[in-house]
Amino acid sequence: MKLVILGADGYLGWPTAMYMSARGHDVIAVDNGIKRRMEAELGVEPLVAVAPLAERAKCWNELTRSTIKVVEGDIATDPTLLAAICSKERPEAFVHYAEQPSAPYSMRGLDECLLTHHNNVDGTLNLMFAVHDYVPDAHIVKLGTMGEYGTPNIDIEEGWLNVSHNGRTDRMLYPKKPHSFYHLTKVHDSHNLEFGCRMWKMRVTDLNQGVVYGFDTEETLLDPILNTSFHYDDVFGTVLNRFVVQALCGYPLSVYGKGGQTRGYLNIKDTMRCVELALLNPAERGEFRVFNQFTEQFSVQDLAELVQRAAAMKGLQIYLGYVENPRNEMENHYYNAVHTGLVDLGLEPHLLTEEVVGAMLDVASRHRERIRESTIPPRTTWERGAAERLAPSLAAEIETIEARALHGNGVAAPTLRK
Amino acid sequence: MKLVILGADGYLGWPTAMYMSARGHDVIAVDNGIKRRMEAELGVEPLVAVAPLAERAKCWNELTRSTIKVVEGDIATDPTLLAAICSKERPEAFVHYAEQPSAPYSMRGLDECLLTHHNNVDGTLNLMFAVHDYVPDAHIVKLGTMGEYGTPNIDIEEGWLNVSHNGRTDRMLYPKKPHSFYHLTKVHDSHNLEFGCRMWKMRVTDLNQGVVYGFDTEETLLDPILNTSFHYDDVFGTVLNRFVVQALCGYPLSVYGKGGQTRGYLNIKDTMRCVELALLNPAERGEFRVFNQFTEQFSVQDLAELVQRAAAMKGLQIYLGYVENPRNEMENHYYNAVHTGLVDLGLEPHLLTEEVVGAMLDVASRHRERIRESTIPPRTTWERGAAERLAPSLAAEIETIEARALHGNGVAAPTLRK
Numbered sequence: 154m155k156l157v158i159l160g161a162d163g164y165l166g167w168p169t170a171m172y173m174s175a176r177g178h179d180v181i182a183v184d185n186g187i188k189r190r191m192e193a194e195l196g197v198e199p200l201v202a203v204a205p206l207a208e209r210a211k212c213w214n215e216l217t218r219s220t221i222k223v224v225e226g227d228i229a230t231d232p233t234l235l236a237a238i239c240s241k242e243r244p245e246a247f248v249h250y251a252e253q254p255s256a257p258y259s260m261r262g263l264d265e266c267l268l269t270h271h272n273n274v275d276g277t278l279n280l281m282f283a284v285h286d287y288v289p290d291a292h293i294v295k296l297g298t299m300g301e302y303g304t305p306n307i308d309i310e311e312g313w314l315n316v317s318h319n320g321r322t323d324r325m326l327y328p329k330k331p332h333s334f335y336h337l338t339k340v341h342d343s344h345n346l347e348f349g350c351r352m353w354k355m356r357v358t359d360l361n362q363g364v365v366y367g368f369d370t371e372e373t374l375l376d377p378i379l380n381t382s383f384h385y386d387d388v389f390g391t392v393l394n395r396f397v398v399q400a401l402c403g404y405p406l407s408v409y410g411k412g413g414q415t416r417g418y419l420n421i422k423d424t425m426r427c428v429e430l431a432l433l434n435p436a437e438r439g440e441f442r443v444f445n446q447f448t449e450q451f452s453v454q455d456l457a458e459l460v461q462r463a464a465a466m467k468g469l470q471i472y473l474g475y476v477e478n479p480r481n482e483m484e485n486h487y488y489n490a491v492h493t494g495l496v497d498l499g500l501e502p503h504l505l506t507e508e509v510v511g512a513m514l515d516v517a518s519r520h521r522e523r524i525r526e527s528t529i530p531p532r533t534t535w536e537r538g539a540a541e542r543l544a545p546s547l548a549a550e551i552e553t554i555e556a557r558a559l560h561g562n563g564v565a566a567p568t569l570r571k
Numbered sequence: 572m573k574l575v576i577l578g579a580d581g582y583l584g585w586p587t588a589m590y591m592s593a594r595g596h597d598v599i600a601v602d603n604g605i606k607r608r609m610e611a612e613l614g615v616e617p618l619v620a621v622a623p624l625a626e627r628a629k630c631w632n633e634l635t636r637s638t639i640k641v642v643e644g645d646i647a648t649d650p651t652l653l654a655a656i657c658s659k660e661r662p663e664a665f666v667h668y669a670e671q672p673s674a675p676y677s678m679r680g681l682d683e684c685l686l687t688h689h690n691n692v693d694g695t696l697n698l699m700f701a702v703h704d705y706v707p708d709a710h711i712v713k714l715g716t717m718g719e720y721g722t723p724n725i726d727i728e729e730g731w732l733n734v735s736h737n738g739r740t741d742r743m744l745y746p747k748k749p750h751s752f753y754h755l756t757k758v759h760d761s762h763n764l765e766f767g768c769r770m771w772k773m774r775v776t777d778l779n780q781g782v783v784y785g786f787d788t789e790e791t792l793l794d795p796i797l798n799t800s801f802h803y804d805d806v807f808g809t810v811l812n813r814f815v816v817q818a819l820c821g822y823p824l825s826v827y828g829k830g831g832q833t834r835g836y837l838n839i840k841d842t843m844r845c846v847e848l849a850l851l852n853p854a855e856r857g858e859f860r861v862f863n864q865f866t867e868q869f870s871v872q873d874l875a876e877l878v879q880r881a882a883a884m885k886g887l888q889i890y891l892g893y894v895e896n897p898r899n900e901m902e903n904h905y906y907n908a909v910h911t912g913l914v915d916l917g918l919e920p921h922l923l924t925e926e927v928v929g930a931m932l933d934v935a936s937r938h939r940e941r942i943r944e945s946t947i948p949p950r951t952t953w954e955r956g957a958a959e960r961l962a963p964s965l966a967a968e969i970e971t972i973e974a975r976a977l978h979g980n981g982v983a984a985p986t987l988r989k
Contacts, residue, residue, distance in 0.1 A: 186864055222617035232681055236961045237968040263650055263700040267693060274692075274759075275685060282681040286958035306741035307734060313748070316725060316734065321905070323724035328732070329762065330769070337766055340761045341692075344747065348755055351748070352899045352953055481770045487739070535770055540704035543654045548657035554642055 154432065155179045157238060159228055159280070160250030162206040162326050163188055164389075165296070165424055167367065168381050169248055170210075171372035172425040173432070174219045181242060182210060183234075185227035187253065187272060188382070188389075195258075197389065197528045199382040200398065200520050201368075212378040232283070239287035246292040247284070248433050251276050255388050256300070257479075257531070259335035263539035266334045272450040273338035274345070292435035293346070294428060297361040299417045299447060299490065300338045303330035309490035312359060312443020325444075328372070332482050333535070343443075357440070358431045363417030364446025366393040366505070367425055368516050381421075385517075386528035387503070392453060393418065393505075394456075395529060396460040397513045402526055405474025406461070409485035410529070412454035412475065417447030417492065420503040427435035430498040444482045444494040448502035465509035479531040573597040575656060577646055577698070578668030580624040581606055582807075583714070583783065583842055588628075588798050589790035591850070592637045592844040597655065597658060600628060601652075603670065605690060606800070606807075612625045613676075615807065618938050619786075619802040630796040635714055652699070657705035662711040664850050665702070669694050670756070671805050675720070675897075675949070677753035677808035681957035682754045691756035692763070699767045705988060707771070710853040711764070712846060715779040715836045717908065719758045721748035722901050727908035729854070730761075730777060730861020746862075747767035750900050751892035755771070761861075767860040775858070777803065778848045781865025783842055784811040786934050799839075803935075804946035810871060811836065811923075811949060814878040815931045820944055823892025824879070827949070830872035830893070835865030835910065838921040852987040862912040866952035881928035897949040937939030 159184030174180045192198060204212070210221045226234040228251055238244070250302075252273040253259065259269040277295070284291050302309045305328070314327045325346060329340045349355040374381050384390040385398035396406045402449055427446045436442040451459075455537040457473045464471045478484065494501075494510055503509070517524075574591055579600030602624055610616060622630070628639045633720045644652040646669055656662070670691040671677065672678075676688040695713070696837040702709050720727045723746070730747045744765060747758045767773040791797050802808040803816035814824045837845075843862045854860040878917045882889045896902065914920075921927070935942075 188717075226972070231970040232957065233961050234972070235962050236958070237707075237965055237972055240965055241969045241972075263697065266696055266700070270692060270696065274688060278684055278688065282957040284683070286956035286961075302763075305743065307736040307739045312737075314734070314736065316732070316746070320733065321725045325723065326748065328734070328743035328746050331766070332746065334763075334766075337759075337762055340762055341755075344749075344755055344758055345752075347751070348752075387732065460895040537698040538704035539650060540654070543651050546651050547655055547658055550651040551659045552651070554655055554659075555959075556646070 154245045155242060156246050156248065156432070157181045157183060158245045158248045158250065159183050160252065160430050161185065163250055163254070163385070164382050165421065166250040167209060167374055168370045168421065169425060169428055170221050171213055171379065172370060173429065174213065174221050175217065175372055176429070178548040179222060179239065181222045181244065182206065183226065184223045184273065185229070186225065186229055192329065197384065197386040198523070198525065199361040199384055200517060200523060201383060202351065202382045204378045206414060207217050209378055212376055216375060226294045228279050229272045232279045235279050235283035236287065239283045243288055244291055246282065246435070247557060248428055249277065249280060249293060249295045254471060256333035256335040257388050257533040259333050260535050261533050262536065262537055262542060269335050269338050274341050278565045279344060281345065281355065285353045290438070292358065292432065293348060294358045294360065294431045295342065297339050297343055297359045298336060299361050299363045299445060300336040300347040301329045301331050301343060301361060302327065303332060304486040304488055305330065306487050310443050311491055312361065312493050315428035332480065334418045334451060347441040350439050351409045354439040356436040356438055356540065357442065358436045359441065359443045360427060360431060360446045361443060364391045364419050364426065365419055366391060368513060370422055370425055376384060387533070395458050398517050398524060399508065399529060400464040400469060400471045401514055401517045401521065403546055405472040406457045406477050407530065408453055408457050408473050409476060409480060410478030412457065413452050414482060415450055415452045415486070415488035417445065417450050418505065419447045420505070422503050423448055423500065424524055426500055427495050430495055430500060434498050445490050446495060447492055448452065449505060450488060450490070459507065460510055461503070463514060466511060467514060479534040481535040572663045573660060573663050573664065574664050574850070574870050575599045575601060575662045576668065577601050577665045578670065579660055581672070581849060582800050582802070584626060584668040586788045586791055586839065587846055588841060589797065590788060591629055591847065592631065593635065593790055594897060595616040598639045599642060599656065599662065600624065600639050601642045601644065601646065602870060604643065609676065610925065613805040613806055615802065616941070616943065617802055618935060618941060619798045619801060621798060621800045622796045626902055627796055630794055634793060638951055646697050647690045653697050653701035653827065654705065657701045662709055663737070664712060664853070665698065667698060671753065674751035674753040675806050678751050678953050678955065679951050680955055680960055682960065687753050687756050692759050695760045695763060699763065699773065702773060703771045708849070708856070710774045710776065710824055710955065712776045712778065712849045713760065713764060715761055715777045716754060717779050717781045717863060718754040719747045719749050719761060719779060721750055721975050722904040722906055723748065724905050727863065728745055729863050729909055729912050730779065741908065746980050750898065758946045763776060765859040768857050769966045772857040774854040774856055775860065776847060776854045777861045780842065780844060780862045781837050783837055784809060785839035786931060788840055788843055805896060805951070808897050814875060814930065816935050816942060817947060818878050818882040818887060818889045819932055819935045819939065822944060823890040823977070824875045825894045825948065826871050826875050826893060827898060828896030830875065831870050831899060831903040832902070833906040834871045834906055835863065835867055835868050836923060837865045838923070839923050841866055841918065844918055845913050848913055848918060852916050863908050863910040865910055868906060868908065877923070877925065879982045881925040884925055884929060885932060897952040898947045899953040967984065
């Protein structure tokens, strides 16, 4: 099928582009490079050097005689970009990864909160209008997150909940209580997309993905230039990836708080297969279909102990180091999430074992010299506001308001501020 | 109390500013003038001429020896504005009306959809950060809408729903299925604010308001310059206000579709009292409190027949005119929404009668010469996309993408688009 991958330069976008290209699909890879700019701004780097998207595509195309077509542009700020792609290429499906993916980044302050909203929500809205206008039958496969649900005290269903109340029933969107502004933007996207299905008869599959771990897919192993951007830092690194790098450096594994925080997890290889299964079995016109995309549940404590055991098998003695939780979240809670939809379509999970962690330790070990240890401890707390950044301009703004707007009895000059 | 009213130039913002000022509160009135610019763009006007905010405040202050302080500025694009107001004035409460309020406007196309998202969601985020940083104990009274709920097949509760599922229970946010991008932005705000309560211990009251009707409050009647901006057009006019003006012009009342669409309604006088009750009885720290703010439920058909009867009492014979529904919504549905929270705090509703409609007809009649009849029929359908607007730049964009990004085997030049 003809397929557009949005956010194709990312940790999952690039492996997905290759995976689908390897299986004979016609792939157009779109990215705005925002993640690389954020990395530079924050002083973090992936564990393994990552070639520019265009070079990776060139390598892939030469190696496999396939054609991944690269388009560099910003779907969030340039609505014409997606309109042009839709009008010219008539894609049959979209895989939409093009979102700022870090919860800690979104909680750094007001600027980052707003950037996350604009990049994520505007991009999805631009996609909805382009599909509605040019390729209304196309299937949007949108990456959501299990973090949209938060940690409810009842079982988590796949996006929808059958509710009985006062003797009547309805099938309703599952209520959401996420833990960061990043996760909130995914909740906003879900509501906007459900509306698109209801109003415009769009086809949407929302993949509420768990936490992904792992370096390698079949395709990344073909050439070092095809690596994906594995992060171990406090901003973009997911918990298992961070623990592996900490273990390798001989650090205590930084368990946040009590460590009872339980989430769904999956191997990057299973992400590839889940996206493929969603694409091969599209949602119906008008259907907002949700799958919970993970294979196993673990608490942070479970993962730390697993990494400890895997490290011990390599002769490394590692301790667990409990640190104050920079996040505001429950540390002991019920968690039971349904995840049968993708298994029903044919997913055969790669489960997480000491051997899988051991292989991750081996890869990390080969790139030991690139690890920037200072970027591992958490630098963002959930309490931070914007005051510090706004302070320099505050006195001037107060003066301006007073001078411009408040005369005599408090009545403003009639000119409007632009 | 010291009180900031955001969106103080609007249909409800201005009467609320006077109402609270008349009751001895210290009012700071903030507006960015966006509604007036939208009116100019769309060629619509309120029924009665509306003086600039500063002039209205001057008139009020001279008449009553009170002080409504006006600040003209944009809380959505200038985060320093709210930081400065909070830091300098230390307000105890905010009434947040500062949102683009029209569902049809938000559905006109992509530009209007994005403007609605930016104005509404960004403004609320800026407010959250300013309160968190400078006045964390302040109470935010946020105007939401009953339209956030949509038309579920079960009773609508006040913001929260006790859910039993597989033998376990939780108190969850009531699931939302709104009918327009405007209503979606209010859903996004609700999620963001609930998060602020949970993470930052904010105090928030979310007033999910029904459809407001009426011209006059005790304070608007004191002087013609204190009028509020009553709209009867297809973009900003709510249904009863539109029917009153249609009746006066001798038009058939334009019932959309079957007319079974049922919603909650309230008199503008009750809006004033509801906001006051919320302010006098603030939410607790950390509490996201929701009230459904309306007094009676009516179907569109009910309202049309009511206006017909009221017109007949004035000797006007009016017909109902069924028109194709420009919206995509259920026209026959269950609707039963709880609205006891504000009554429990002391609300005594002004109910809708033939006499109330008769009084509205009298006011409209006094301004008959200002009615622009061409602005009454619906001009926006829910099906519209962005293609028409993007068309002129489309060919150029396709060329640019091809020229810039696709060389030889489809690999892009490595420069990033800004």
